[in-house]
Amino acid sequence: MAILAFLPILTTLILMMAFNWPAKYSLLISWIMAALFAFFFWDIDVMALLGSSLFGMISSLDVLVIILGAILLMNTLKASGATAAINHGFLNISPDxxxxxxIIGFSFCSFIEAAAGFGTPAALAGPLMVSLGFPPMAAAMIALIFDSTAVSFGAVGTPVTQGLTLLGKTGDAAFTADFSFWTALPHAVMAIFLPLIVLLMTTKFYSKEKSFKPALEAAPFALFTGLSFAIPLLLISLFIGYEFASLLASLISIAVTVVAAKNNFLTPKKVWDFGNPAEWDSSWLATTKIAPIKASRMSLIKAWIPYILVAVILVITRIPQLPIKSFLTSGPFVVKVNDILGFDKLDWSFKWAYLPGTFFILVALITNLIHKMDFKQIKESWVATIKQVSGAAVALLFGLALVEILKFKNAADTSMLDTMANALAKVGDKLYILIAPFIGVLGAFVSGSATVSMTLFSNLQYNAATTLGIPTVFVISMQCVGAAVGNMVCINNAVAASATIGISGREGKLIKTNVIPMIIYSLVTVAVFYIVMALGIRPIE
Known part of the structure; x- marks a missing residue:
């Protein structure tokens, strides 16, 4: 029975990995398979299957609104010229x-991940670094590795929100606070060292010297950059909330590192670059020509206004001492559907006015006015957004429908997920902690999304932790961190980054290189939780 229970998820992974099927088709097939197995082997009737599937599909609206808003804002800024203005604002910071x-690879990439997510950082930061004189392969490697630390709280916390939604914990303040902090902790630890690790890889693989020495010379600034993000991330996740932990931490990091670089604080004494492009190894170069980033006449202040508005609105609406949250999560601002198809446990509520995605859409509309966009530009941003969101929408609809079928308990109070968890629990608690983050990595690797990884494995990890007696919030946090780390090596992101930088066809080499920091990151995460548990620290759940 355990093999049958695992088969729908394994089918998703096989279809995406071996046959390169998109997530939307793979999850559709797996949903059908799960429904058939649940009916024939777990004795769950048709109405229960329809009810749980419908509940899963409408539950995806929360995440879909966030995705829609985040991508719409990004495309609006592209169309208005704000993105080009922001990019060129980085050109004169430092020649090193x-x-x-x-600054660009770590701090700026983290900010784009926090604000938009879904593979956009590498696609935006990569071409910018190429325009500054980075070898295309180096730019792709740097952007993909750095698109990890901010991911768990990316797109205003979408992966965490998805995990809470799937576990039915969206209204559990204590669990949410613990989940936020324990997800932030390993990210904060790795954030301190990740800039230095990436510099070590860059100067070893993409310099004439083939040496770690140039990276070590920049170690003080690299560690300072990591700390400028790590400390705010931990404090914000602990005292304010997960939705804007990455957003505010990355903004602080950008401000601090830019000021430091401008004033030569902790920067290397000798300027270093990649040497004469004519002497670069051919494997570093682009395979196709890409268009350079166009200049923009827009001022930097005007270009940054939309992001500043998003940050201000999110902070104001999330401060518990203010009455705004209670106002936006009650009365006409909440849509409720109880007892879906007569099942008393299938109750859904949609707090549309409080969703970060709603604020993104609002700011995008305000940006249309502030940046004086014409109809053609506005249409361009909406058309691009709808094209990008449509695939994700289908994947999430069937992904959550699949998960709800796996979770649904039959008359014997057993679900397919329970069967899987009981099988995984046989590895033992100590070994399970070792593999927990790698399950998250696997989900992101094949699906291209930390959110989809959370969709696939959150309930499985939670149930396994419950069976083993491990604090569930620890395991879910490791799943969430692993899902973020998987962005370094995920196929979709590598393909997207390679296409925008002009190195299509070299995705395999890129992923192979990025496996090194992915393993380091995952093992550090495991070590953090082993130490925490050895110290006898136990969360509420």
């Missing part, structure tokens, strides 16, 4: 490529 990698 190590400093540029820290």
């Amino acid at each position: 490529k190590r400093v540029q990698a820290c």
Whole structure:
């Protein structure tokens, strides 16, 4: 029975990995398979299957609104010229490529991930670094590795929101607070060292010296960059909330590192670059020509206004001492559907006015006015957004429908997910902690999304932790961190980054290189939780 229970998820992974099927088709097939297995082997009737599937599909609206808003804002800024203005604002900060990698690759990439998510950072930061004189392969590697630390709280916390939604914990303040902090902790630890690790890889693989020495010379600034993000991330996740932990931490990091670089604080004494492009190894170069980033006449202040508005609105609406949250999560601002198809446990509520995605859409509309966009530009941003969101929408609809079928308990109070969890629990608690983050990595690797990884494995990890007696919030946090780390090596992101940088066809080499920091990150995460548990620290759940 355990093999049958695992088969729908395994089918999703096989279809995406071996046959390169998109997530939307793979999850559809797996949903049908799960429904058939649940009916024939777990004795769950048709109405229960329809009810649980419908509940899963309408539950995806929360995440879909966030995705829609995040991508719409990004496309609006592209169409208005704000993105080009922001990009060119980084050009005159420092001539040192190590400093540029820290600020643009780490801090700016983290900000784009926090604001938009869904593979956009590498596609935006990569071409910018190429325009600054980075070898295309180096730019792709740097952007993909750095698109990890901010991912768990990316797109205003979408992966965490998805995990809470799937576990039915959206209204559990204590669990949410613990989930936020324990997800932030390993990210904060790795954030300190990740800029230096990436510089070490960059100067070893993509310099004439083939040496770690240039990276070590920039170690003080690299560690400073990591700390400028790690400390705010931990404090914000602990005292304010997960939705804007990455957003505010990355903004702080950008401000701090830019000021530091401008004033030569902790920067290397000798400027370093990649040497004469004519002497670069052919494997570093682009396979196709890409268009350079166009200049923009828009001022930097005007270009940054939309992002500043998003940050301000999110902070104001999330401060518990203000009455705004209670106002936006009650009365006409909440849509409720109880007892879907007569099942008393299938109750759904949609707090549309409080969703970060709603604020993104609002700011995008305000940006149309502030940036004086014409009808053609507005249409361009909406058309691009709808095209990008449509695939994700189908994947999430069937992904959540699949998960709800796996969760649904039969008359014997057993679900397919319970069967899987009981099988996984046989590995033992200590070994399970070792593999927990790698399950998250696997989900992101094949699906291209930390959110989809959370969709696939959150309930499985939670149930396994419950069976083993491990604190569930620890395991779910490891799943969430692993899902973020998987972005370094995920196929979709590698393909997207390679296409925008002009190195299509070299995705395999890129993923192979990025396996190194992915393993380091995952093992550090495991070590953090082993230490925490050895110290006897136990969360509420």
